[in-house]
Amino acid sequence: MLLFLQSLLNGILLGxxxxxxSAGFSLIFGVMGVVNIFHGEMVMLGAFLTYWIxxxxxxxxxxxxxxxxxxxxxFGYLVQRFVINRVVEAPPMISYILTxxxxxxxxxxxxxxxxxxxxxxxxxxxxxxxxxxxxxxPYARLATFGLALFVVVGLYILLYKSExxxxxxxxAQDKEVARLMGVNINRIYAITFGVGAAITGMAxxxxxxxxxxxxxxxxxxxxxxxxxxxLGGMGYIPGALWGGLILGVVQSLTATYLNAGLSxxxxxxxxxxxxIVRPAGIVGKGIVE
Amino acid sequence: MLKLGFRVITVxxxxxxxxxxxxxQQKFRIGYAVPLTGTFGRDGNLVKDAYAFWADLVNAKGGIxxxxxxxxxxxxxxxxxxxxxxxxxxxxxxxxxxxxxxxLGGFGSDSVFAGSxxxxxxKYPLISGAASSNKxxxxxxxxxxxxxxxxxxxxxxxxxxIQILSPKPKTAAIIGSDILFTSxxxxxxxxxxxxxxxxxxxxxxxxITLQDYNSMLLKVKQKNPDILFVGSHLMxxxxxxxxxxxxDFTPRMVxxxxxxxVPDFVKNLGKDAEYVVxxxxxxxxxxxxxxxxxxAKQFSENYFKKYARYPDYVEAASAAGAYAMQVAIEKLRxxxxxxxxxxxxLMEELHKQNLMTFYGVVKFGEDGANEAHPPVAVQIQNGxxxxxxxxxxxxxxxxxxMKPWKER
Numbered sequence: 001m002l003l004f005l006q007s008l009l010n011g012i013l014l015g016x017x018x019x020x021x022s023a024g025f026s027l028i029f030g031v032m033g034v035v036n037i038f039h040g041e042m043v044m045l046g047a048f049l050t051y052w053i054x055x056x057x058x059x060x061x062x063x064x065x066x067x068x069x070x071x072x073x074x075f076g077y078l079v080q081r082f083v084i085n086r087v088v089e090a091p092p093m094i095s096y097i098l099t100x101x102x103x104x105x106x107x108x109x110x111x112x113x114x115x116x117x118x119x120x121x122x123x124x125x126x127x128x129x130x131x132x133x134x135x136x137x138p139y140a141r142l143a144t145f146g147l148a149l150f151v152v153v154g155l156y157i158l159l160y161k162s163e164x165x166x167x168x169x170x171x172a173q174d175k176e177v178a179r180l181m182g183v184n185i186n187r188i189y190a191i192t193f194g195v196g197a198a199i200t201g202m203a204x205x206x207x208x209x210x211x212x213x214x215x216x217x218x219x220x221x222x223x224x225x226x227x228x229x230x231l232g233g234m235g236y237i238p239g240a241l242w243g244g245l246i247l248g249v250v251q252s253l254t255a256t257y258l259n260a261g262l263s264x265x266x267x268x269x270x271x272x273x274x275x276i277v278r279p280a281g282i283v284g285k286g287i288v289e
Numbered sequence: 290m291l292k293l294g295f296r297v298i299t300v301x302x303x304x305x306x307x308x309x310x311x312x313x314q315q316k317f318r319i320g321y322a323v324p325l326t327g328t329f330g331r332d333g334n335l336v337k338d339a340y341a342f343w344a345d346l347v348n349a350k351g352g353i354x355x356x357x358x359x360x361x362x363x364x365x366x367x368x369x370x371x372x373x374x375x376x377x378x379x380x381x382x383x384x385x386x387x388x389x390x391x392x393l394g395g396f397g398s399d400s401v402f403a404g405s406x407x408x409x410x411x412k413y414p415l416i417s418g419a420a421s422s423n424k425x426x427x428x429x430x431x432x433x434x435x436x437x438x439x440x441x442x443x444x445x446x447x448x449x450x451i452q453i454l455s456p457k458p459k460t461a462a463i464i465g466s467d468i469l470f471t472s473x474x475x476x477x478x479x480x481x482x483x484x485x486x487x488x489x490x491x492x493x494x495x496x497i498t499l500q501d502y503n504s505m506l507l508k509v510k511q512k513n514p515d516i517l518f519v520g521s522h523l524m525x526x527x528x529x530x531x532x533x534x535x536x537d538f539t540p541r542m543v544x545x546x547x548x549x550x551v552p553d554f555v556k557n558l559g560k561d562a563e564y565v566v567x568x569x570x571x572x573x574x575x576x577x578x579x580x581x582x583x584x585a586k587q588f589s590e591n592y593f594k595k596y597a598r599y600p601d602y603v604e605a606a607s608a609a610g611a612y613a614m615q616v617a618i619e620k621l622r623x624x625x626x627x628x629x630x631x632x633x634x635l636m637e638e639l640h641k642q643n644l645m646t647f648y649g650v651v652k653f654g655e656d657g658a659n660e661a662h663p664p665v666a667v668q669i670q671n672g673x674x675x676x677x678x679x680x681x682x683x684x685x686x687x688x689x690x691m692k693p694w695k696e697r
Contacts, residue, residue: 003511010504010536017501108326116330118524120531120557127534127561127694138503138535210535211500212527216327220500255504260495261467263504 002134007256008249009135015241015248016145021203021221022228023151023240024196030235031172031192032088034095038103039225040218042197044110046072046204047213054121054208061121061209062143068201076197081190088189103218110215121208144206148241151199155237158195168192172235227271233281242282246270316361317353317618317625319344319611320383322404323395327371328497331523331553332603333396336419338596339607340364340393343615345595346581353615355622365389369400377403384411390627391635393611396603397522398422398440398470405433412629414636416614418606422469426656432636433657436606436613436648437570438664440470440546441477444568446664447518447544448481450678454689458515458541462491464505464529465520465546471497474520474546474568482518490514497525502532510538523548530561534694541690542566544666550601555672562669564691569665571602571648572676574684581612582647599674602665609648616644 025039049071050064079102087094129138159165170178171188179185211217224247231246232239250270251263274281321340324333344362351359365387369376376395383389384407392408394401394417401420408415409432417425421437437443451458461482465475472494482489490512495505506529509517517540519529526548533543542564548554549567573589582588588608592600600608617638623631643661644651650661666678668687677687 003507006507007504010501010507014501014503111326111330116326116334117553118331118527118557119553120527122557122559122561127531129535129537131537136535136537141535210531212524212531214331214524216330220498224500251501252504255501256508259493260499260502260505264496264498 003256006135007252009137010256011249011252012245013138013141013145013248014252015245016148017141017203017207017244018224018228018247019148019241019244020144020151020206021200022225022232022244023148023155023237024198024200024203025222025225026229026232026235026237026240027155027199028193028196029229030237031168032084032189033092034084034088034099035092035226036196037096037099037222038106038218039200040221040223041103041106041110042072042076042200043204043207043221044213044215044218045075045106046201047208047211047217048110048114048204049201050205050208051119051121051213054123061123061205065202065205068205069198072201073194073198075201077190077194079197080193081186084193085186085189103222107216107218114215116214116216119213120211121213123209126209138210140206140209144203147202147206148244151202152238152241155195155199159237164188164191224267227267230271231274231282233283233285236281236283236285239281239283239285246282315625316363317391317627318363318365318387318389319391319393320365320367320387320389321393321395322367322369322376322379322383322400324371324376324397324400325366325368328524329371329397329400329522332419332551333368333371335551335601335604336394336396336607337366339418339600339604340366340611342592342595342604343608343611347615353618355619355624358624360625369395369404371397371400373399373403376400377407380404380407381411384408384413390625391614391632393614394418394420394435394607396420398425398473399468401425402469405430408432412632412636414614414632414639416610416639418608418610419603420470422473424469424473426658430657431640434610434613434639434653435657436610436651436659436662437603438662439658440473441480443570443664444474444477444518444520444544444546445481446666446678447546447566447568448478448485448487449664450566450666450687451485451487451516453678453680454542454687458487460488460490460514461516461518462509462512462514462540463489463518463520464491464493464495464509466497466499466522466525467494468497471520471522471525471546475518477546478518478520487516494520497522502528503536506532506538507536510536515541517543519543519545521545521548523551523554526554526567527557530558530565534561537694539691539693543691544568547603549669550603550667550674552598552601555669555674559672560697561694562672563697564688565669566677566687567667567669567674569602569667569674569676570662571605572665572667572674572682572684573599574676575649575665575682577645577647577649579612579644579646581615582608585647588647605648609646609651612646613639613642613644613651617642
């Protein structure tokens with residue numbers, strides 16, 4: 001029983017990690033319809049920012065989060081404003097090609113600058129955990145889970161309670177009408193991308209404390225984010241949390257009770273079934289078309 | 290007059306051009322395909338550094354000396370992006386398009402497996418110091434050589450170390466990524482564990498792309514093994530340690546087939562790397578020497594001077610492989626450009642070789658594996674790799690059992 005509870009908890013915490021870096025992917029897709037293939041590179045950039053600030057200035061990884069948020073927001077804003085905005089009205093294939101190109105540019109520039117070395121942030125408290133009745137709770141993952149909740153709630157408040165949020169929603173629903181109502185679509189797109197990038201960078205910062213950081217780490221993160229968002233519902237922000245939790249729990253239980261090798265296979269079987277049975281995600285609120 | 294001048298200039302240019310070709314051929318052009326990016330990018334870069342170290346050392350003395358004349362070495366390499374098919378493609382390019390004189394091995398069994406098949410086809414001897422899967426030696430190849438032992442043998446030191454531990458461990462779990470080298474390392478663990486009377490309570494291979502290890506390690510922890518044997522490369526080794534700490538899993542000992550000897554392991558994990566045992570085929574305190582690199586210790590110190598880090602055994606094995614080829618060239622009095630007949634002779638010579646190097650004796654068996662190499666186990670103690678097994682070459686006793694994470 002203890003094993004089951006521990007595996008379940010591991011899955012929930014893993015789900016939190018998945019949700020933390022998938023929420024931005026969902027936001028960007030929901031508003032612009034762009035499947036962002038360089039999403040994982042934003043995780044990588046956030047992780048590297050934390051790694052370097054920690055290594056060079058010995059600043060705690062958690063304190064580097066505001067810096068990641070700001071840097072990635074500016075990065076996302078500029079990339080959307082000056083690059084992706086040019087193709088946002090084009091057929092989806094063009095945005096795939098463009099974002100794939102950006103993925104290659106970032107990954108290989110990072111490789112050139114930072115080399116292929118594997119890095120990780122090891123603090124004096126790395127790997128620390130609490131033992132609650134025999135159940136081990138790693139603090140860093142718990143913090144990421146908390147962050148995922150915070151991000152989802154924060155995005156919800158931003159989208160539904162703020163002026164900018166209403167503009168973002170209006171743009172997502174009908175950009176032509178929004179434009180007629182005086183909304184600056186290009187600016188809204190850039191802000192949305194900036195926010196998506198910022199929360200993804202924040203997740204990257206936390207991930208650097210328990211996963212391995214290297215220039216070519218991005219693509220698997222993009223793939224997982226895609227799976228999470230399909231499971232939870234494309235473009236439906238709380239869906240990132242649902243999708244992350246389902247994926248995390250399924251992977252964890254598979255690794256514990258069957259075989260770690262099967263956890264990857266189960267991920268894609270799940271994705272396959274969802275796309276056929278419930279294309280709008282587990283709670284049915286995702287964008288289908 | 291003008292006509293004569295033109296003729297003189299033309300003849301002069303032809304002579305200059307011809308001598309230019311002749312001069313350009315006065316060096317050994319050696320190529321290799323190696324992963325510099327992707328999963329094995331970091332490991333592959335070590336091999337590249339090792340070859341450069343050897344070539345620079347030889348070139349500093351004027352080059353490879355044959356018949357009283359010195360021929361410098363010109364190295365060229367191509368990044369195979371950690372993809373075996375790319376390694377084969379680029380090895381073929383080096384041979385057929387770039388027309389290199391000789392080739393060397395890259396990194397990792399999968400890549401070298403593919404690359405060496407191409408080298409065999411074109412009769413290019415290929416010595417690798419960074420691939421050891423048994424399958425490499427089961428193909429009946431004549432042109433493939435390895436300064437490392439076979440993967441299953443490589444981990445022997447990590448298991449045999451049990452003989453000097455007290456209290457003697459009784460059970461073990463074996464996990465490893467499911468690629469060629471690491472899965473064979475796991476088979477090696479199994480074989481030698483059985484010989485040492487160790488009961489295997491868990492055996493599992495997992496995809497190298499597995500992102501999160503915690504739930505898998507949880508299952509292993511539940512079975513409470515005395516020892517955890519891991520078939521690994523650098524990234525797998527780093528992830529395993531991070532995961533073990535997060536789920537608070539401390540067996541009495543943890544060993545890795547590869548990874549902890551790469552300097553990045555200690556650099557990144559700091560104190561968490563303490564107590565970790567790793568397979569090695571070389572250590573700088575072993576009593577070996579050769580005329581080029583000097584003693585094992587001198588090799589290590591000079592390497593440090595050049596790269597500001599100490600070499601691991603794969604780098605030593607790669608440099609030793611290149612040196613073995615150099616010695617064979619010198620013995621055969623071979624000069625560039627190297628023709629097919631020369632390469633056949635080189636292959637035959639390498640099979641006959643029994644060479645003492647700073648890395649130890651290099652003696653290739655019929656199948657190309659280095660027969661003369663004893664496996665070594667090293668342990669990270671106070672941030673340094675300390676040779677702990679076999680006892681004859683040990684710098685210190687192994688730290689055992691491993692201290693629980695919370696007591697460190």
